[in-house]
Amino acid sequence: MKQATKIITILTVLCFPLLAQSQVSIKLSQPSREQNNVNTSKQFIAGRTCIGCKLTINNDSVYVYPTGTFAVKKELVQGKTTFVLHVRDSTGESYTKTIVYYYSPAPAPRPTETFKIDFIEVSPKGNLEVTEGDTLKVKVKAYPGQKAFWFNDTPLTELPAAQSSGVPGYYVGSYIITPNDSLLNGKLTVSLKGRNGQTAYLTSPNRYRYMRMESPRTGRTIDNMTYITSATEGDRLGPEKLGYLDKGVLLQIIGRQGEYYKVKLSSKKNAYIPAAFLDTEIPQEGVPVSIVSDVQIYGDDKYDYVTVNLSDKLPYISTQTNDPGKIIIDIHGAYAEQRINNQLRNTAEITQASWGQPTHDVFRMILSLKHNVWGYKMYYEGNKLVVRVKRVPPNLALSNMTIGVDPGHGGSNYGATGLTGAIEKNLTLGMSLLLRNALEKEGAKVLITRTSDQFVNNEERLSYYRQVDPDILLSIHMNSSANPVDVFGTATYYRLPFCEPLSAAIHKRLLETGLADFGNNGNFNFILNNPTEFPDALIETLFISNPGDEAAILEPAFQQELVQKIIQGLKDYIIQAKK
Structure with a gap:
């Protein structure tokens, strides 16, 4: 009874805004102001009026929902457009609100009209620590028809106007970092050289440092909420996560981009990790390549398990398939020199285990299941990686x-x-x-x-x-x-x-x-x-x-x-x- 009363109270609170809107009025959510400067023709007029009232916009009837809300889409013409919203209740009481749009389309891109450089865009973005083999790319907008140069006087290529929205003057290029490059936390400079001998310069907004790799730089994950990502940027929810790692996993740092370390998982796979998630105050040593020789597959009264003995806590990434249900796990920095045990002992969900070596330093486990995947957990016991596989409950309801x-x-x-x-x-x-x-x-x-x-x-x-x-x-x-x-x-x-x-x-x-x-x-x-x-x-x-x-x-x-x-x-x- 207490739970039901609590829910009814919450629902009453939810509906309270409806009860409050009884007077003849108009409250707009879009637009938020009466005078609006916009650069797109499609605009929305949306908000709330009194329940049961009649609403018109420029004398056109607008549907009002039982909650008193309304929403319409309008296409503007260039210049000034006025909308008069008029609402009337059943007693004849009325209210009027006027909103005005000033629509001016965003100006089309134009060539740079004087001898100068408008902007520089370097990717990856942010302040960077780079190492040998990293690639920097640049895009520059400047006065068309000139010669542009950047890193170590490397020439840039001016794009044909057909490849840059019909606008000339976009210069692009790339550069692969070498051990001889001098990057002392400095900015990159782009130069524009004119046909008449004039020169213009512009420096990048970010700084760049070369990370020398004479000795490996490593760190360990701080807890089991540490994740690695495929990039440093993503959608509104952040970069795409490759997965979570257990505490103490050893990672080799090969660069830095803003607030993320770039880490080497294996010879052909890099990732990123928030710098705050990596403890670098550890004894610095090389990341070992682990030889996999001892794998056990067994079950107890609740779960199935796969354990892999390694020389250290190495990074791992997993995925799954449905119909048939499989778990695929890649252990980076590991390989098998000999045939690996795939004997099953008392497993109820794992029906088969197979091993692969997609690259020389990535050991792959493929666990075939009786059903589709119900869930699994990966963690370390010492240097032993444990994969705990959930079983579909026998009395599933x-x-x-x-x-x-x-x-x-x-x-x-x-x-x-x-x-x-x-x-x-x-x-x-x-x-x-x-x-x-x-x-x-x-x-x-x-x-x-x-x-x-x-x-x-x-x-x-x-x-x-x-x-x-x-x-x-x-x-x-x-x-x-x-x-x-x-x-x-x-x-x-x-x-x-x-x-x-x-x-x-x-x-x-x-x-x-x-x-x-x-x-x-x-x-x-x-x-x-x-x-x-x-x-x-x-x-x-x-x-x-x-x-x-x-x-x-x-x-x-x-x-x-x-x-x-x-x-x-x-x-x-x-x-x-x-x-």
Whole structure:
């Protein structure tokens, strides 16, 4: 009874913005000002008025949703465009708001008109520590038709105008670092030499240092929340993660880009790691190449295991396949000189183990499973790498499972805001509490990140669930877009291949609510989509930026329907997992 009362209270809070908008008025979310200078013709007018009122924009009727919200798309002509919004309630009381756009298209790129260099772009970006064999690339915009030079007077090539949006004067080039290059934390200079003997110079905004490799520079990972990435930049969620490493893994540093070290995993594979995650105050020694000779494959009463004895804690990267279920693990800096044991002892999930050597210093394990992957953990015991493989539970049903439920955002992290003023952090909490209750009625044990308006950072969430190790993890969020008219629908997200069946099963059921299909999206870089320990799915239930979707989620009956569809999706996934 207490839980039900709490959920009803939360839902009342969620709907409060609707009750407050009873006076005849117009509150705009887009645009945020009455006078607007813009350089794109497509603009949105979206906001909220009184419930049940009639709205026109320049005398054209606009649909007002039951929540009092509205959203329209407008195409502007160049110059000044005025929109008059007029709203009237059933008693005849009215209100008018005027907004003005001044639309001037962004100027087309133009050639540099005087003898000068406009800008330099060097990649990789940021302050760099480089070493022999690294490649620097440069792009320069300057006065067309001249001679341009950069690093060690290396000439640059002016692109044909057809390759630079019709604008001449773009010069490009690259340079491969050699041991003789002198880079003493200095900037790079580009020179432009004219036909009449004049010269212009411009220096790069960043600094560059040569990292000499007479003796290896190494570091060890500080804890088991340390991750490596494929680059130093990425989308709004950060660089793409290659995976997490255990504490104490030895890595060879071969460069630095901004706040990331560049590390050499093996002869043909580099990666990046946040500098703060690597302890470099260790005895400096060469990274060994480990000869793999002792591999054990066995099971106990709960898990299957593979152990590999190594000469040190070496880095590893894993992936998976479905149908058939396989786990593929590459240990970098290791190789096998002889036939490796693949005898299985008391395993219930691993049906076969095979070994490969994709390069001379990468040892590959391929673990074939009885079912699709249910989860696995990689860690070190001393210098022995352990792969602990979860078994599909023998009595697979929600009543025998532990489900993690993660309500997105919370506290000072509001998430998105709908046109009614409804806030994502409240909606995700209300939905998650409903989901928890429904799962518990099915007999499941539920672990939940928060039960109140509390801030929990994403790293703490990830650490918590990796420690408690649920059978499945569901993250509940609401989507949002700057386009409130054309973007709507339900979506699920996963990153690792073995999580696709769970995400797809839930997504298929959510579509039965009548929501539009925004896709079951893979390779998504959300932090809680990264663990290998359990199947997970990020559920972006709908777009609260869209007035139709937002109106739906504010209906308690629709929230209950969404919860039931999520549970049906879980049950569908469980049926698949038994096969």
